[in-house]
Amino acid sequence: MIAVLQDLFFITLGTIKDVLPIASIIFGFQYLVIRRPINNLRSVLSGFVYVLIGLSLFLVGLEEALFPLGKLMAHQLTDPGFIRSGAHAGMDVLQWGDYYWVYIFAAAIGFSTTIAEPSLIAVAIKANQVSGGAIGVWGLRIAVAIGVAIGISLGTYRIVTGTPLQYYIITGYIFVLLQTYFAPRMIIGLAYDSGGVTTSTVTVPLVAALGIGLATTIPGRNPLLDGFGLIAFASLFPIITVMAYAQIGEWYSSRAQNSATRVSKGD
């Protein structure tokens, strides 16, 4: 219990250090440049305090409960002993297919951590307000989570096979480029944004443990070189799935209208 309180103290200090530069920029500009009092100052300040306490509790809870178990799990699942027990008998060298539990775990943990990612919740709420409900909070979150699941799963496959990172990323970019021409215009900015919001407090620590665990146990991989790159995968694929989400939505609504009136492309 004392250890928990200690953690809480240090993590709260860390969050304060995070909030301080942001708060000083905001209030500095508000009072020195804009020179107007803030509307509902009390409510805004208590909002900042809520964010601070909320984020600290959130991080302490993760450190206490989920990160140790999740990281341990990442190490156990990438352990050659475990992989070998599920591999075909009589094979000396592990094939990429023997790592199937790793790919499944990567997808599952990518999906579930993204659903709980606070910054994605924030963007989803905003997008829902701005679009007047056309973009669902859950629809967007699930679309992003599927993207992260695919991305991290493919990223672990890349580490197992040792293929160069840039081939995957550049192919992904080309796909994004093509999709941009066909997706509804209103989704494009949001889709590009969702690449950046997926990877923060919840996803990065678990995913990093998985990448480094894999790169350490597979012969011929360098943890410092091959352990990187999973975050890049997790930032790229949500762009594709969010555009796909809008495309599917558009397709459904245009089919529902039974081609009586063509749906305008959102502008």
Place this chain on the structure above:
Amino acid sequence: MKKSLELLLKSLLESLRDLLPIIAVIGFFQIVVLQQPIPDFGKIILGVFFVIIGLSLFVRGLEMGLFPIGESMAYAFARKGSLSWLLVFAFCLGFGTTIAEPALISVANEAAIVAANGGMISNTADAQASYALGLRITVALSVGIAIVVGVIRILKGWPIQRLIIGGYLGVVVMTFFAPPEIIGIAYDSGGVTTSTITVPLVAALGVGLASSIRGRNPMVDGFGLIAFASLTPMIFVMAYGMIL
């Protein structure tokens, strides 16, 4: 009183629902796949309890603090009509929130080790520290510039895809010239720059600007600032690796 209690209960339940997938995944792999008992059950329950309360408070704080202030500042700058101050603010917001970002600090330190092992810098603590600091400043500068460019885009109404695709082309071209050791770090640095507090603020700023300027649609023009903040670090970090 009863109403606020109901609201509290509702938001706690929502946070529990947000967390359930992680609990299910970890439970499934521990019990079914690895076939091991769950250690420290009490500690886990306590941790989950903290996470749920924390997430509820965070979402409440977003709606009370971060969203309104981001939007009201956007409106105030738009009304004031002072472009240069708006751009200075945008730069400060990008630079100031990134330079202290813990995820970036840890990536920069790891990157310094990679660089030392690869013989790019001498293998001393001093050289590594200055390399890591240089990298952090590079990324923070790139995020500051990204928010400035993103704000200018919203004001001018440029289509986002041209800028982003141009940026991607830059990333692809630079990948061929950058030292291979830096590529993974560069690609990852795009993802670590935007923290949980920066994202809602920047999103509110963009949407606020786009809705206060005539002829801009908040949905089409308001989003995209975060995308710029994730893109420019890749280019700048590869440039940093090529120059050093």
